[in-house]
Amino acid sequence: MISESKFQANLKSIQIQIAEACMVSGRNPDDVTLLPVTKNWPAGVVDYCKKAKLVRVGENRVQEALEKKNEISGVCWELIGHLQTNKTKQVIGEFSRIQTVDSQKLLKKINDISLQKNLKTSILLQVNAGSDPAKYGCSIEGADALLDFALSQQNIVVDGLMTIAPYAPEDLDIAKTTFEKLRTLRDHLCEKLDVELKVLSMGMSMDMEEAIAAGSTMVRVGSALFGSR
Ligand SMILES: *Cc1c(COP(=O)(O)O)cnc(C)c1O
Numbered sequence: 713m714i715s716e717s718k719f720q721a722n723l724k725s726i727q728i729q730i731a732e733a734c735m736v737s738g739r740n741p742d743d744v745t746l747l748p749v750t751k752n753w754p755a756g757v758v759d760y761c762k763k764a765k766l767v768r769v770g771e772n773r774v775q776e777a778l779e780k781k782n783e784i785s786g787v788c789w790e791l792i793g794h795l796q797t798n799k800t801k802q803v804i805g806e807f808s809r810i811q812t813v814d815s816q817k818l819l820k821k822i823n824d825i826s827l828q829k830n831l832k833t834s835i836l837l838q839v840n841a842g843s844d845p846a847k848y849g850c851s852i853e854g855a856d857a858l859l860d861f862a863l864s865q866q867n868i869v870v871d872g873l874m875t876i877a878p879y880a881p882e883d884l885d886i887a888k889t890t891f892e893k894l895r896t897l898r899d900h901l902c903e904k905l906d907v908e909l910k911v912l913s914m915g916m917s918m919d920m921e922e923a924i925a926a927g928s929t930m931v932r933v934g935s936a937l938f939g940s941r
Contacts, residue, residue, distance in 0.1 A: 719757065723937060730744055736925065745931075746931060746933060747913070747931065748933060749769070749772075750770070750780070750934075753938050754780075758780055758787060762787050766787075768808070770790045770811075771792065774791065788809075792874075797817060810833065811835070814839075814840075814848055814849045819835075823866070832867050832869050833869070834869045835870055836911055838850070841875040841890045841891070841897065852893060852897055855873075855897055856901065859901055863907065872909040875894045875913075875914050877922075888919075890914075891922055891928065894926070914930075917935045917936035920933065
């Protein structure tokens with residue numbers, strides 16, 4: 713695990729990177745949230761985040777997140793990894809948002825359990841905007857119907873959309889195109905279904921700038937903050 717001072721230095725340079733990317737595209741840095749991705753790292757790094765006033769963290773695996781949650785309180789946990797329907801029960805009420813909802817079946821399950829627990833669950837719809845066979849997410853073409861269904865679920869609140877660009881470190885144009893597609897889709901959905909989809913969760917350590925230029929409101933950053941493993 714990295715030292716706290718190294719983390720603080722990384723954080724500072726990422727914040728500068730975000731501010732510069734915002735300046736280039738005429739955006740307000742306050743409109744871009746940094747979501748530290750603490751997966752694969754011990755709970756201690758979540759504590760670093762908390763001390764640095766980063767109040768939300770992203771985790772990929774349900775079990776790992778729940779274990780850390782037992783150790784650290786006072787932060788909001790967002791699920792950014794794929795959720796299997798049979799694990800939904802463990803997640804509802806524990807995570808402040810599920811970013812990876814991509815099917816009617818999962819929506820229905822989340823709604824049913826939220827209803828049983830008498831709460832509303834915030835979600836993002838994950839869209840496979842880069843049409844990457846290696847990624848989860850609904851298709852761009854399927855997003856209208858999925859959102860329509862999500863909006864009919866009384867115990868679900870749809871905050872926005874999420875995507876992961878295809879892995880292509882040598883060609884960031886692929887990420888750029890993917891993010892622009894998600895942004896265009898968001899604008900289309902807002903108009904067609906008369907909803908506000910405020911959150912566009914897109915961009916990671918490698919493609920943050922491209923994502924911010926395309927309108928990202930939340931970048932999910934792991935390795936640039938904590939190192940790679
Ligand atoms: C791991 C992960 C990230 C962070 O990736 P880095 O390249 O380490 O910044 C972001 N989003 C998702 C969905 C991830 O699984």
